[in-house]
Amino acid sequence: MSTAPQAAPRSGGLLGSAAVVVLVALLLAWSVVDEWRFASQRIGVLISQDEQGVLIEDVEPDSPAERAGLQSGDRVISLEGRAFSTLEELDELFDRHQQPGGVLRGEVARDGRTLPIELEPGVPIDLAGLLAKFVLVAAYLGLAALASRYRRQDPRARILTLFVALVAVELALPAGYTLGELAVTGTLLFWLLSTGVQFAMELHLVSLIPKRLPLLQKRPRLVWVYYVIGFGSGFLLASAAVYQWYLAPPDGPPLLMWTETAVLVSWAVSVAGILAWQAWRAESARETNQALMVLAGLLPWAVYIVVSSVWPGWSRIDPALAEHIENVILLIFPATVFLAIFRYGLFDVESLVRRGLVYGAVALLVIILLYTLLTTALPLFEQAFGLRTSQWIVTACALIIGILFRPLRRGIERLVERGLFPKRRALRHRLIQVARALSTQGRLETLVQQLADESRQALDLSWSAVVAVDEAQDGLTTAFSRGIEADRRERLTSLLHERSRAFGHLERLRRPVTVNRLRRQDEQSAEELAAIGAEVLVPLYFQRRMIGTLCLGRKHNGELFRREEIELLDLFSHQVATSLENLRLFQDATYEELTGLLRREVVLRQLDTEAARAVRRGTPLSVCMIDLDHFKSVNDAHGHLFGDRILSRVAGVMRERVRAVDAIGRYGGEEFLLVLPETDDEGARRLAEELRQAVADLAFEKPDGSGTLGVTISIGTTTSASGKDAPERLAARLLQRADEAVYRAKSGGRNRIIALP
Numbered sequence: 001m002s003t004a005p006q007a008a009p010r011s012g013g014l015l016g017s018a019a020v021v022v023l024v025a026l027l028l029a030w031s032v033v034d035e036w037r038f039a040s041q042r043i044g045v046l047i048s049q050d051e052q053g054v055l056i057e058d059v060e061p062d063s064p065a066e067r068a069g070l071q072s073g074d075r076v077i078s079l080e081g082r083a084f085s086t087l088e089e090l091d092e093l094f095d096r097h098q099q100p101g102g103v104l105r106g107e108v109a110r111d112g113r114t115l116p117i118e119l120e121p122g123v124p125i126d127l128a129g130l131l132a133k134f135v136l137v138a139a140y141l142g143l144a145a146l147a148s149r150y151r152r153q154d155p156r157a158r159i160l161t162l163f164v165a166l167v168a169v170e171l172a173l174p175a176g177y178t179l180g181e182l183a184v185t186g187t188l189l190f191w192l193l194s195t196g197v198q199f200a201m202e203l204h205l206v207s208l209i210p211k212r213l214p215l216l217q218k219r220p221r222l223v224w225v226y227y228v229i230g231f232g233s234g235f236l237l238a239s240a241a242v243y244q245w246y247l248a249p250p251d252g253p254p255l256l257m258w259t260e261t262a263v264l265v266s267w268a269v270s271v272a273g274i275l276a277w278q279a280w281r282a283e284s285a286r287e288t289n290q291a292l293m294v295l296a297g298l299l300p301w302a303v304y305i306v307v308s309s310v311w312p313g314w315s316r317i318d319p320a321l322a323e324h325i326e327n328v329i330l331l332i333f334p335a336t337v338f339l340a341i342f343r344y345g346l347f348d349v350e351s352l353v354r355r356g357l358v359y360g361a362v363a364l365l366v367i368i369l370l371y372t373l374l375t376t377a378l379p380l381f382e383q384a385f386g387l388r389t390s391q392w393i394v395t396a397c398a399l400i401i402g403i404l405f406r407p408l409r410r411g412i413e414r415l416v417e418r419g420l421f422p423k424r425r426a427l428r429h430r431l432i433q434v435a436r437a438l439s440t441q442g443r444l445e446t447l448v449q450q451l452a453d454e455s456r457q458a459l460d461l462s463w464s465a466v467v468a469v470d471e472a473q474d475g476l477t478t479a480f481s482r483g484i485e486a487d488r489r490e491r492l493t494s495l496l497h498e499r500s501r502a503f504g505h506l507e508r509l510r511r512p513v514t515v516n517r518l519r520r521q522d523e524q525s526a527e528e529l530a531a532i533g534a535e536v537l538v539p540l541y542f543q544r545r546m547i548g549t550l551c552l553g554r555k556h557n558g559e560l561f562r563r564e565e566i567e568l569l570d571l572f573s574h575q576v577a578t579s580l581e582n583l584r585l586f587q588d589a590t591y592e593e594l595t596g597l598l599r600r601e602v603v604l605r606q607l608d609t610e611a612a613r614a615v616r617r618g619t620p621l622s623v624c625m626i627d628l629d630h631f632k633s634v635n636d637a638h639g640h641l642f643g644d645r646i647l648s649r650v651a652g653v654m655r656e657r658v659r660a661v662d663a664i665g666r667y668g669g670e671e672f673l674l675v676l677p678e679t680d681d682e683g684a685r686r687l688a689e690e691l692r693q694a695v696a697d698l699a700f701e702k703p704d705g706s707g708t709l710g711v712t713i714s715i716g717t718t719t720s721a722s723g724k725d726a727p728e729r730l731a732a733r734l735l736q737r738a739d740e741a742v743y744r745a746k747s748g749g750r751n752r753i754i755a756l757p
């Protein structure tokens, strides 16, 4: 049920994009044909018509007209044997005489004389103009393609996509020099109507950058006003055009021009004004920069519109220069919007797309630069060394470029990364460091705690938590950084435990998701998580198993998580999960469950290692055997569970008091083995006494509530005389002597220490 409505817009979007691309390609092809036909027909004169006929006002230098000897002031009398007196008749004749390369013969009148002329129409095609058009269309279409990737998540991207796609279509329209009248009229009407639509869209767009205008937040329906204004303007322009072309007298007022000026100037002033206001009231530096960047792209165009509409001197500017200026101005907008997207995160662009585009553009530039250098250098080489040698030189250069390409690309990547994505780079470094630090952690609890703490600091979050699956206890362990209080922590644990719905969704999605994204799967869990302040959930995966969730709260600066950050967290989570699982496996194999002390075989291995070291270095080594007194009666009187609690607590007390280099393990049921490297008999006795005292000080609430119970331990210690034994014999002897000592302590009355040499 739910997939069908999602699939429909996707294929619809794809079809729409394909249609726009095909349309633009067709229009561009048509423009090339139009330009080519126009160039092949051009003779290079500016003509006008008066009562006496067609007058040549100006002749372009180096044009077919100049080569034929035409001068300004000449009157054209006839062409190809046909006399004419109006421009329409001349156009008609040109239309019929369209084969390129043909010669036109005619007569002109000059100073009362009639002169024969032979014209060979055709000028070189305006390649620079066409190229500029292609670049402009590509820039707008590229922006549309980029924005369309995010149109589902971001309304700004949706409007920008439509807006720039419409501009691309408009820019791709042929100039219409050689089109029939109907096509020219159609093109112009399309242009006028699309001006209105673009006006509305741009008003809408700037009202959302960086955020929705407060007025629109309160009254979303007001957005229709923009479209009424836009469509109204388009309709007004088209009506003015139709009236002027078909209904008004030829010497009537320039109604279309007036309407055009009014619409374009209102458009330019209103969008620039809204954007400036948006930039001014933006809440964060990033938002201000987003608005300012887009404004920087819009402002030149707005100024150009106002100046060219209001300043009369504009019409006297060379049309070729005016076209260049217009092209540059039109190119600024997509360029700055690209920058606003990449530099200031206008949309949440995936890092892959972001970096791919930047590297692609930079690599293309470098290649163009290198090949331009080569082609300019080739003639110079040829002059200096002759053709053959210069060919060798160029081949060698091309080869060197090929060899250098990879290191060059890597260098460019590094530069771009450093210059354009400093935050991403810093975060990546930080996360790598954290992952590395975590992998060296020796205790699970510390690792989980550190993971929560470090991720919170790296992303500057209000809080962060880890909810880890603990299979041994068939429950959950959680560890939290500062910033979250107990009741929220508990709710979080219950929302993300192994059998919870959210856990199941995360298990299926297998990647970090925002709580917002989770809404699509599970509205209720997402709602509850959002209420706790959770923003992003990062599942921790080891191989194919989800072993927990890293849960991230809101950022301190109030910004949303960026897609890039989530991508980095994804990579990070895999490393962390591996460390977590490795440590868990290590701990299971190393530590005994009830007491958290080393397992018997591990502490015995440790004894062997230390014995070998002691023999090698000639240092003393002490061993203590520790046994709980009358533990059977405790168990018998109060039950095994109570006994377990005592064992665990006594173990904890002892663990706290030994050094990090000491090894303490559970040797038997209520018997512990302590290995003390580089410790003489005096040191061992002191420590044993400290442990005995600490345990004797403990008081346990009896399960039946009848007061408290104390326990005591007996300890047997022994110390190696340095360097006498072979290591394996030393270990066995120490063990046997410690055992004997504890036996004597027991028989001596318990709660005491016996030291044997």
Ligand SMILES: Nc1nc2c(ncn2[C@@H]2O[C@H](COP(=O)(O)OP(=O)(O)OP(=O)(O)O)[C@@H](O)[C@H]2O)c(=O)[nH]1
Pocket (backbone or CB within 6 Å): 594, 627, 628, 629, 630, 631, 632, 633, 635, 639, 640, 641, 642, 643, 644, 647, 668, 669, 670, 746, 750
């Ligand atoms: N609750 C609990 N009891 C244990 C565990 N392992 C061993 N025990 C008990 O520890 C008791 C050891 O009894 P004994 O070896 O007779 O020694 P004791 O009663 O401590 O007497 P002394 O050592 O002579 O002081 C037994 O009752 C075991 O059941 C355990 O993991 N949990």
